[in-house]
Amino acid sequence: MRALGKYFVSYTLPVLIVLVLFFALFYFFASGGDSNLKWYVVSPFTQQGALNLKFLFAGTWNTLAMSFLALLISIVLGLLIAIPGIANNRPLRASNYAYVEIVRSIPLLPLILWVYYGLPEIAGIQFDYFWAGVFALALSDSAFEAEIFRAGIQSVPRGQSEAASTVGLNYVQTMRYVVLPQAIRRILPALGNQFAYMVKMSALVSVIGLQELTRRANELIVTEYRALEIYTVLILEYLIIILIIGQAVRWLERKMNADEQSSKR
Numbered sequence: 360m361r362a363l364g365k366y367f368v369s370y371t372l373p374v375l376i377v378l379v380l381f382f383a384l385f386y387f388f389a390s391g392g393d394s395n396l397k398w399y400v401v402s403p404f405t406q407q408g409a410l411n412l413k414f415l416f417a418g419t420w421n422t423l424a425m426s427f428l429a430l431l432i433s434i435v436l437g438l439l440i441a442i443p444g445i446a447n448n449r450p451l452r453a454s455n456y457a458y459v460e461i462v463r464s465i466p467l468l469p470l471i472l473w474v475y476y477g478l479p480e481i482a483g484i485q486f487d488y489f490w491a492g493v494f495a496l497a498l499s500d501s502a503f504e505a506e507i508f509r510a511g512i513q514s515v516p517r518g519q520s521e522a523a524s525t526v527g528l529n530y531v532q533t534m535r536y537v538v539l540p541q542a543i544r545r546i547l548p549a550l551g552n553q554f555a556y557m558v559k560m561s562a563l564v565s566v567i568g569l570q571e572l573t574r575r576a577n578e579l580i581v582t583e584y585r586a587l588e589i590y591t592v593l594i595l596e597y598l599i600i601i602l603i604i605g606q607a608v609r610w611l612e613r614k615m616n617a618d619e620q621s622s623k624r
Contacts, residue, residue, distance in 0.1 A: 396587065396588060397585050397588060398588055400588055400589070401585075401591075401592045411583065414575060415575050415576060415592060415596065416596070417570075418571045418572040418575040421570055421572075422561050422562075422571040422572050422600075425489060425492050425496065425561050425569070425571065426496070426554065426557040426558045427554070428493045428497075429492070429493045429496035429500065429557055429561075430497075432497035432501075433498075433499075433500035433501045433553075433557075434504055437502075437504025437506075437507065438504070440455060440458055440459070440501060440502070440504075441455070441506075441507075441509040442534075445509060445512055445513060455505065455509075458502065459505055462498065462499065467495065467496070470498065470499055471491065471563055471564055471567060473495075474491050474498070475488075475567045488564070488567055488568050491564075492561065492564035492569050495564070496557055496561065496564070500557060504550075507546050507549045507550065507553070508542065508546065511543065511545050511546035511549075512539070512542045514542065515542055519537050519538060519541065520533055520537065520538060523536070523537045523538075547615060548615070551608030551611060551612075554604055554608075555601050555605060558597070562597075565577060572593060572597065576590060576592075
């Protein structure tokens, strides 16, 4: 508990101070600090602004749910793709290299459009807005996850695998009980960072019509004609979400390092 309080003072408190300053500036403008800016459209102190903010915030669930599901799928795909990358068989390593390089080279926005508009024409598979976004994000991120897993697995000393083989464990058992637990422990912070990346990239799914944060902001601009004010709130929404994820990742990383050091003693 004391460690958590120390972490809060050292890392979380400065972030909260910055957020308070942002909101103080926002409320200054909302109260009429600049006559050229119509902050009342997103001010919680007016009925119209409160309704607009409620409409904007309603897209948060789709953003977080889509990002989280895409991350889970990409982790599974990334692990399956990473295994051939560490194999002794050259064709398997080549297949891993080809997949990672090809998928990493495709921009996310065209991939989203291809999944939503192309798959029905090619394979007869029709996703709705949400699952098209999940699949496109997961496919794009799977290449990065594969590299994260490959690096994590290769960071485990070879002696661990040799020790496992001496006690009679086969390759699958060695990976499951010895190598992967250690690798996952080391790459958890990187996986958390990928979640933050997914949340930011989910904004691109707005182009196919998913009612997430960015799409709702765009629709509100069509009715209010106040792009600057609405996009400012949108940025603040993403800022708060990413900061929360970032602080959680930092706390997890520090806790893991502390646990690892205590286990060595």
